[in-house]
Amino acid sequence: MAEVKNSETRITLIGSGTIGLSLAALHLAHLTRPEQLCIYDTRSDIREYVHFTLPQYLPPRQHGLAKDIRIASTLESAVENATIIQEQGPESLSFKSSLWPEVEKLAPGDALFWSSTSGIPASAQAVNMKDPSRLLVVHPYNPPHIMPLLELVPSSQTDQRVIDRTLAFWRARGRSPVVIKKEYTGFVANRLAFALLRESIHLVNAGLVTVEELDRIVETSMGPRWAVSGPFKSYHAGGGKDGLEGFFRNIGGTVQRCWDDSGKVNVGDEWEKNVFQQTREIYGDVDVDWRDRTTKKVLEAVDNEKSLT
Ligand SMILES: NC(=O)C1=CN([C@@H]2O[C@H](COP(=O)(O)OP(=O)(O)OC[C@H]3O[C@@H](n4cnc5c(N)ncnc54)[C@H](O)[C@@H]3O)[C@@H](O)[C@H]2O)C=CC1
Numbered sequence: 001m002a003e004v005k006n007s008e009t010r011i012t013l014i015g016s017g018t019i020g021l022s023l024a025a026l027h028l029a030h031l032t033r034p035e036q037l038c039i040y041d042t043r044s045d046i047r048e049y050v051h052f053t054l055p056q057y058l059p060p061r062q063h064g065l066a067k068d069i070r071i072a073s074t075l076e077s078a079v080e081n082a083t084i085i086q087e088q089g090p091e092s093l094s095f096k097s098s099l100w101p102e103v104e105k106l107a108p109g110d111a112l113f114w115s116s117t118s119g120i121p122a123s124a125q126a127v128n129m130k131d132p133s134r135l136l137v138v139h140p141y142n143p144p145h146i147m148p149l150l151e152l153v154p155s156s157q158t159d160q161r162v163i164d165r166t167l168a169f170w171r172a173r174g175r176s177p178v179v180i181k182k183e184y185t186g187f188v189a190n191r192l193a194f195a196l197l198r199e200s201i202h203l204v205n206a207g208l209v210t211v212e213e214l215d216r217i218v219e220t221s222m223g224p225r226w227a228v229s230g231p232f233k234s235y236h237a238g239g240g241k242d243g244l245e246g247f248f249r250n251i252g253g254t255v256q257r258c259w260d261d262s263g264k265v266n267v268g269d270e271w272e273k274n275v276f277q278q279t280r281e282i283y284g285d286v287d288v289d290w291r292d293r294t295t296k297k298v299l300e301a302v303d304n305e306k307s308l309t
């Protein structure tokens with residue numbers, strides 16, 4: 001499988017909601033011509049929706065590109081000439097497992113098949129495919145036009161050449177793809193985020209802090225710390241001359257007591273009413289434009305510093 005030149009790359013996005021439009025903006029930033037990008041989405045107002053919403057994800061100088069991308073009215077016309085087909089449709093196994101066999105029939109034989117799923121393994125999505133080796137989960141972190149991480153989660157049948165081509169594609173665009181070596185519930189990023197979310201809910205529910213105070217604790221401590229150094233690097237640094245081993249030798253007892261006492265809250269438990277109400281009252285409608293602009297500045301500042309080391 002020869003690598004496709006950027007000028008000959010043709011990307012089809014199946015599903016253009018929260019993730020799809022963000023990916024559209026990301027791809028437009030790197031494609032040679034906007035016509036190389038195609039969107040297929042079953043919503044009846046897709047053309048107007050893309051023309052009026054996509055510019056919000058683009059820098060002002062690129063707003064005009066939104067009207068030049070291709071909007072396909074059928075799945076066949078969407079994928080028949082694509083070199084990459086990326087789905088971010090509903091998080092539903094029935095949708096994804098019925099989509100891929102159709103795409104497989106209609107798409108070119110060497111097109112890459114990527115699913116943006118948050119947690120439905122490629123092995124499950126590929127059950128109805130003739131050639132499951134073509135499918136790879138490429139899980140983005142929202143919003144992908146800003147967040148560098150992409151979790152590449154192959155099934156045991158995914159062809160290594162598909163993985164290699166996908167790694168090369170995203171690295172060439174300055175993103176941070178990581179191959180997750182086993183299909184695991186929630187992959188890695190979501191598991192980590194949801195573990196912290198569970199403990200956060202437990203601490204608010206136990207009356208230690210409010211939702212706002214919990215968020216402020218994260219935003220003024222581990223948030224910036226982990227944007228610069230991940231958990232292992234941070235605690236290795238914190239362990240002094242003996243590094244992580246020294247950290248656990250000194251603090252391991254407290255760590256184990258916290259682990260033993262960690263929250264066991266579950267979805268649907270009684271905490272929901274209080275936590276949802278607090279969150280709604282404090283935050284209302286989050287200004288995602290401010291969130292994205294600020295996140296982008298933080299990432300750029302960290303990248304600049306890392307490039308100096
Ligand atoms: N929202 C997030 O933070 C993240 C979502 N994801 C994953 O991305 C996928 C999409 O999530 P969102 O963008 O949040 O959902 P969304 O609901 O915003 O967008 C889904 C889009 O799919 C379209 N659609 C529905 N049926 C379709 C069909 N048969 N053919 C073509 N398009 C169809 C809808 O019209 C809609 O525009 C899910 O698998 C989700 O797990 C992954 C990472 C983060």
Ligand SMILES: O=C(O)[C@@H](O)C(=O)[C@H](O)[C@@H](O)CO
Nearest residue numbers: 117118140141142143189190
């Ligand atoms: O948090 C994110 O951006 C992604 O990793 C996800 O998959 C989210 O959990 C998404 O499914 C819901 O926001």
